[in-house]
Amino acid sequence: MVRSWIADNFYLCEGCTVPRWLLYELYMESCCPNSKCQVNSATFGKLIRLVFPGLGTRRLGTRGSTRYHYDGIAIKKNSSCYARYCSLLSEKNYHRHGSPGEGSSSAWQTSPSVGIGGNACSSEDAAGYRSKSQKKRTNLQCSPSVVYLKTEQERYQYPWPEFNRIYLWEQELRKKYPYEMVVLLVNEYHSHCQDLLHMVRKEELDKVEDCIMSFWRSLQPENVAFMSLPDVCQLFKSYDRQLFKEMEDILLHDFLEEVPVQRIKSMRLFSKNIEVWLLNALKEFPLPLQTSKSKEVKVFIKRLGRKIDLSNMVKIMRTVLNSNSKVTVLRSDLHAVISQGFLDVPGNLFQTKCRNPEEPQNDIHLKCLNDLMSLLVPSIDIQVLLNCVSSNLQAFVIQPSRSKEEFRKLASDFQLKWNFLLSAVSKVMTLNYADSFGSWHLFNLLLMDFVAHIFLSYIEEEADESFWVAKQNESPVLWVYEPNHFWGYFAEEQPQANVPQTALITLMQSQNNFGLSNVFPEF
Template sequence: MHSLSSGKSENCANIFFLCVYLAPVAAGQLRDGGGREPTSMLPLDPVNAASFGKLIRSVFMGLRTRRLGTRGNSKYHYYGIRVKPDSPLNRLQEDTQYMAMRQQPVQQKQRFKPLQKVDSMSDSLCGSSQHCNSTPEQSVAAQSQHHQQYIDMAHSLPTFPSPDLGSQPLPERINMSDIKKLQTLYRDHCEATLDVVMNLQFHFIEKLWQTFWCSTAPSSDGDTTIPKGLIPAEKLVSLCKYEPLRLWIRSCDHILYQALVEILIPDVLRPVPSTLTQAIRNFAKSLEGWLTNAMTNFPQEIVQSKVAVVSAFAQTLRRYTSLNHLAQAARAVLQNTSQINQMLSDLNRVDFANVQEQASWVCQCDESVVQRLEQDFKVTLQQQSSLDQWATWLDNVVTQVLKPHQGSPSFPKAARQFLLKWSFYSSMVIRDLTLRSAASFGSFHLIRLLYDEYMFYLVEHRVAQATGETPIAVMGEFSDLGSMMPSFMEKGKKL
């Protein structure tokens, strides 16, 4: 029993290992009642699912099951069991995983071995390895050899723009040398952040931010010291009050966090382990609090500016991991021939003429375009297309619909309007299927959620491309509005 531990599910702890390894152990548990492993591996006759489940539960007390998939196509999986990170069973997994692993250039492998920016800091920040190992993030880092094949290890940080100082005078006691130093140090800081994320050492981010923004904890003798090479806090505050530099930091943050998104989730449709997905979501959940704590003594303008970008980054990670989860659930539906046939049969009973009549008043879409999309959808469904083929079809839909607005200043608005219209039409179809008590309603609901999310993803990137911004910058516009809501609410309370 030493090779397994209770924890988050990692592909159901691999049913192969459960069958080969756990069944004999469970049998021994039932024979002698003492939890001892059997001294000999006797051949066992296969048991049915119910008996096997009882064996597993007798060994792992409190183990739960989770139902995955839509009603009528659900499968039950063990939840709360995984292979220990230090188990020799992991070597068996590594052999199969490395077969599919991308071949990385030698120079890229060497780049992340030393981690010079982080190693020197980790010694002083962790204090002891025992303390660091106690964090959930550290357990994820221990499994990084399994997870790094799912991220983009070849990604590098793009070049930062130069600050546009314009004609604004420099702040008092600030010269060009200080600005040049800030440029160099901030670039190094961003590269260190990228290295930490690429090594899946998320727990170091908070310390990196605290160190750069001079919010380090007092030393043992009670004194606070500024790390060598950093700008004194007072001067850094003055630099951050200077609007051209504040805007420059914001643009650098857009580039950095977009790079981090592309590293962690290079393909939103590619299957990834649930442990990696959960680690990314936990990382996203912590970001705003880490940054706010690190910048406690800085002006509100720079704090709000940076928090808005970090908020957009965190929201993007949450959306992309949710999209990835939907994609994996939808694969099972799209690969099921009987379900596809049922969906096609139910879809042919939908009164699309009535849907178009009701939706046209709201959306005012070209009827011929709607009819073409309806027919294309049915044909693609009838061909039992894979998820990747559906993704190509959705991408072509966005291209066709937004082509008239290409190069126009109204492109972002047209893209947002398309999202609203697409969502409205799909909700009308789902409503019709619901009223008809369609047998494939659950499958259609799952597919609709996935396609809506993927459309959002496609449009987001098209708008970013059209405006010359990063998707993080595009979404950051709405984070700014969100950060203003608390002040509006306070005003509302006073009225």
């Protein structure tokens, strides 16, 4: 099966190279998660050499970022994976070269013998997934190895790639169930998803309800029963994930964009309506099908909702940053609170005498805040501030995490202490009648919610990756944006023995309901 997939999508081509990681990533994306033929990367490499005997490898790239490439093969242009190949190649090269304004030209140089230009997906093809637009925007990029804000001087020319088919998974089902039924249903559902995305792109949101209802009501009873089978339901669940992710990207690609108020309202209304439309269409359908669809649409609503919230906060915070007087006063007040020791009071989480010398992480929250203060000048681009936060999270939480469990622990600890610190600053400003309290309150909300957004986005991406290789049923995940509810996720994941940490989490959950005086009674 694997050898067949390789032969169907790649061919011998002298002078061309394919990044080794990219080929395996394509295979994993196309592979059924419960497939018996699924292989690890080492076995996959051996199978490639069985398909292409004598295939060599070369180490290509700039100093410090070289990668192994298969030398002498290329992807077929008629391959179903071709669009995804170009997209991944463009995306990874963009990440590797940092700012597109600085290194992108070398990344796309074509050469049959060196660099990346030998790939069958040519520089023009890969670059075609970059935009003509020169707007400078940011987009949160998340993967299990990196979470950061990416500056986009160029958008993808094709920002909505082809809705991908999961052919290997479909082939597995065709062996088990009637061929015609599998092909017919998958083709119909694939077309249905494309129709929905087309309507969203054209902003014909009022037509989505009819499209959903007509598809589900047109299915024959035997097809409904077939779609409710566990393994078949999982396949369609993967299509739903892809559908809602692309739908979210179309509606609000970047929360730093200037989005009209009316469009924000229509997005909120649509996110509420689509769940109702879908559940109404599935009212008489089997419970497994209803549950699967409901879970995916709820994730979509949460994800889009938090991006909309961030978009609104960014818009308001920009008015503060564009005021010289407000920024000057805010910086002065923050300097007084942090530098003059106002936070070092009895009961404070960050006082020196309570610090454990074996836990240097106690200082990182103050460092993050000090880094922001150093950048806080009139007319500062809010993107710069958020990039600063993102970089610190990458350095102190993401990179040190060697496992999912360690990430959850580090993220939980950081978020809890970060929120305590910001709340303590708010408390001091309130007690001292600080002139900048209003500006700080907005900044405080943005910082708390942005950190929560990064962690949740990371967890979502991690869940998507594990979905493809899961051998057992998925664990339930609570996708909630608000920082006080966000901690419920970590609380559920932590062992019950961690009573002190659970108590702190409970305390954070009550913060917004009872006010700062209940959180810091000693003040």
